[in-house]
Amino acid sequence: MSRLKTVQIGGLVALAGLLLVGILLAGGIAWEKYHGGSPTTKIGGPFQLVDSQTGKTVTDQDYKGKWLLIYFGYTHCPDACPTALNDLSLALDKLGDKRRDMAPLFITIDPERDTAEVMKDYAASFAPDIVGLTGSTDQIAKAEKEYRVYAAKHPTKDGGYDMDHSSIIYVMDPSGRFVTNFTHETDPDQMAAKLMSLAS
Amino acid sequence: MQFRRFLFSGLAAFVAVGGAAVAQQAQPAPTVEVTQAWARATPGKSTIGAAYATLTAPAGDRLIGAATPVARLAQIHQHTMENGVMKMRQVDAVPLPAGQAVVLSPGGYHIMLIDLTTPLVAGQSFPLTLRFAQAGTVETKVMVGGVGASGPGGAMAPMNMAPMDMSGHKG
Numbered sequence: 001m002s003r004l005k006t007v008q009i010g011g012l013v014a015l016a017g018l019l020l021v022g023i024l025l026a027g028g029i030a031w032e033k034y035h036g037g038s039p040t041t042k043i044g045g046p047f048q049l050v051d052s053q054t055g056k057t058v059t060d061q062d063y064k065g066k067w068l069l070i071y072f073g074y075t076h077c078p079d080a081c082p083t084a085l086n087d088l089s090l091a092l093d094k095l096g097d098k099r100r101d102m103a104p105l106f107i108t109i110d111p112e113r114d115t116a117e118v119m120k121d122y123a124a125s126f127a128p129d130i131v132g133l134t135g136s137t138d139q140i141a142k143a144e145k146e147y148r149v150y151a152a153k154h155p156t157k158d159g160g161y162d163m164d165h166s167s168i169i170y171v172m173d174p175s176g177r178f179v180t181n182f183t184h185e186t187d188p189d190q191m192a193a194k195l196m197s198l199a200s
Numbered sequence: 201m202q203f204r205r206f207l208f209s210g211l212a213a214f215v216a217v218g219g220a221a222v223a224q225q226a227q228p229a230p231t232v233e234v235t236q237a238w239a240r241a242t243p244g245k246s247t248i249g250a251a252y253a254t255l256t257a258p259a260g261d262r263l264i265g266a267a268t269p270v271a272r273l274a275q276i277h278q279h280t281m282e283n284g285v286m287k288m289r290q291v292d293a294v295p296l297p298a299g300q301a302v303v304l305s306p307g308g309y310h311i312m313l314i315d316l317t318t319p320l321v322a323g324q325s326f327p328l329t330l331r332f333a334q335a336g337t338v339e340t341k342v343m344v345g346g347v348g349a350s351g352p353g354g355a356m357a358p359m360n361m362a363p364m365d366m367s368g369h370k371g
Binding site: 076077078079080082083085086087089090117118119120121122123124125126150154156157158160162164165166167168183184 | 241243246249275279289310313314347350
């Protein structure tokens, strides 16, 4: 008799456990749906960095309401970064009034060498409205993680280092959501056309 | 008989000289033609840069080194793009197949200029010495374009203009 009771209680506990797992799963799925997809595929997020022009701390919230055009690179980059930044500046030139709705950001992946002083003039050489952002190693690492940017030091024979890095321009909408990205295959005309259609 | 011998030796001499001329033609002094050397202006306070050029070795050669008075070091680098990740690596040489124009250009090979002693200014030029395995050294003049120049043709164009010459753009 008592044996049967134990089995019954055991069954009840197992049922309750299953129910709990089900509730958790459903809740998890609902949470993911509500927050715009699985967190593992999300690109972009909160960041806290230093504006090289003002020397002040800025966050993603400071750019709310604008289209963010974010490129991660470094100033000791002789080829890829100038190409990307120049393509971006050529695209901005084609936007007319819509240019005011854009916040082009150049975020360094090499905070050790790219101080605010270095970043300030560098970004402005390409276009006056491209803002160079730097920060502490931790701040930069966090921003890289949010944007799923790959960046790694590669030591050179002369004792210095180069950076291997993702060379991508991210486009975030005025609410901070990832919309699309541009690569080295995207020419300035294509960038401008896409931005015009998005911002219209 | 005497005349015949004379004729024969004359012919032999002619063949020998002709043969030597042919041999010489087959082995001309190795040369490399360096054209369209260009670089981008230095953005901000940056102390690095890159020089590009078109190299043609009629008999084939290898670019093995570079030097310039405007930088402490000039190295041969190659860019590769893997899954959106840009990597830059120093290489020992750039192979120059016989008669084929090899274009050093953004996204491919470039001469990396490390620790510039003076910023590169658009519209100006600087000397660059290239060292080849066969041809020895060749000096060239590098024209400086805008900070985002994309090729030698657009090197003199203002930076806000669309690139005019895409020949050096795609590797």
